[in-house]
Amino acid sequence: MNKNQKRSECPLSCSLDMWGDKWSLLIIRDMMFYNKSTYGDFLKSEEGIATNILSARLLALEENEIIEKVDNPGTKARVFYKLTQKGIELFPILVEIHLWAEKYLTIPPNIKAIIKEAKKDKEGFIKSSIKELKKA
Amino acid sequence: MNKNQKRSECPLSCSLDMWGDKWSLLIIRDMMFYNKSTYGDFLKSEEGIATNILSARLLALEENEIIEKVDNPGTKARVFYKLTQKGIELFPILVEIHLWAEKYLTIPPNIKAIIKEAKKDKEGFIKSSIKELKKA
DNA sequence: ACCTTTGCTTGCATTTTGCAAGTGCAAACA
DNA sequence: TGTTTGCACTTGCAAAATGCAAGCAAAGGT
Numbered sequence: 594m595n596k597n598q599k600r601s602e603c604p605l606s607c608s609l610d611m612w613g614d615k616w617s618l619l620i621i622r623d624m625m626f627y628n629k630s631t632y633g634d635f636l637k638s639e640e641g642i643a644t645n646i647l648s649a650r651l652l653a654l655e656e657n658e659i660i661e662k663v664d665n666p667g668t669k670a671r672v673f674y675k676l677t678q679k680g681i682e683l684f685p686i687l688v689e690i691h692l693w694a695e696k697y698l699t700i701p702p703n704i705k706a707i708i709k710e711a712k713k714d715k716e717g718f719i720k721s722s723i724k725e726l727k728k729a
Numbered sequence: 730m731n732k733n734q735k736r737s738e739c740p741l742s743c744s745l746d747m748w749g750d751k752w753s754l755l756i757i758r759d760m761m762f763y764n765k766s767t768y769g770d771f772l773k774s775e776e777g778i779a780t781n782i783l784s785a786r787l788l789a790l791e792e793n794e795i796i797e798k799v800d801n802p803g804t805k806a807r808v809f810y811k812l813t814q815k816g817i818e819l820f821p822i823l824v825e826i827h828l829w830a831e832k833y834l835t836i837p838p839n840i841k842a843i844i845k846e847a848k849k850d851k852e853g854f855i856k857s858s859i860k861e862l863k864k865a
Numbered sequence: 866a867c868c869t870t871t872g873c874t875t876g877c878a879t880t881t882t883g884c885a886a887g888t889g890c891a892a893a894c895a
Numbered sequence: 896t897g898t899t900t901g902c903a904c905t906t907g908c909a910a911a912a913t914g915c916a917a918g919c920a921a922a923g924g925t
């Protein structure tokens with residue numbers, strides 16, 4: 594993504610300029626649904642992001658204040674990435690994408706279960722999930 | 730986008746494989762919000778998509794059954810693109826992106842008005858908008 | 866002190882995007 | 896009935912982003 598050039602004033606276009614590439618939302622997914630927080634965690638995801646792309650995306654997301662980098666010396670993994678409020682509030686978008694996917698794609702059973710839960714009480718599910726994300 | 734290789738079974742990842750690039754959602758936006766339907770219409774959008782990219786995206790979206798191509802001989806613009814049901818149902822995702830953007834980006838006044846309307850009664854707004862899209 | 870893990874960077878090949886120009890065909894015009 | 900115009904693309908080439916393999920420094924563990 595081009596860091597500092599937006600294509601137009603359109604909110605959709607600007608949003609895509611920030612996180613509308615092949616990888617950013619997968620990193621955010623990993624943080625939201627799988628509690629991942631380190632460089633190594635993200636690398637392990639089954640899609641297989643390249644190391645240079647990962648570091649470029651983390652930097653861009655940080656610059657756009659969607660995630661923040663937390664230095665944590667004294668721990669094994671000494672760098673943590675966490676979602677900001679701005680990042681956390683992307684959650685409803687990810688939920689809608691999953692709901693769309695559930696209609697038109699074949700979904701692995703474990704994920705299907707979560708989507709079903711989200712469908713039962715969408716607003717409630719989003720609210721409680723966001724609350725959890727804020728705590729962490 | 731790579732036409733026929735998905736990176737994983739994850740519904741989010743598969744969705745992004747279909748329409749998660751810099752341009753596809755803008756084309757879909759043009760169809761949903763601005764009633765655009767021809768190659769020339771899409772070209773005129775302020776983001777300035779290149780002709781080869783546009784035709785590649787239209788083809789990919791068609792192959793993924795998000796839009797369909799309608800030949801309309803006898804009219805000046807003889808090729809029309811229209812959203813399928815699958816495409817129309819991306820609408821809630823675009824709405825959520827706009828709601829997120831409204832919180833964190835500066836939005837042009839005309840678009841802000843629409844977002845405000847969507848916020849007042851989200852479910853109702855989505856339902857009636859989808860109904861309209863199906864008619865056309 | 867040495868080895869391992871973590872979080873990167875670098876170099877280079879491949880793929881995708883961007884831009885300018887050109888093509889083919891149908892409709893509109895003279 | 897030419898001819899011109901507009902629309903929907905294609906093509907060629909440059910630039911940027913992505914992908915892959917290797918390397919590397921700093922901290923932690925043993």
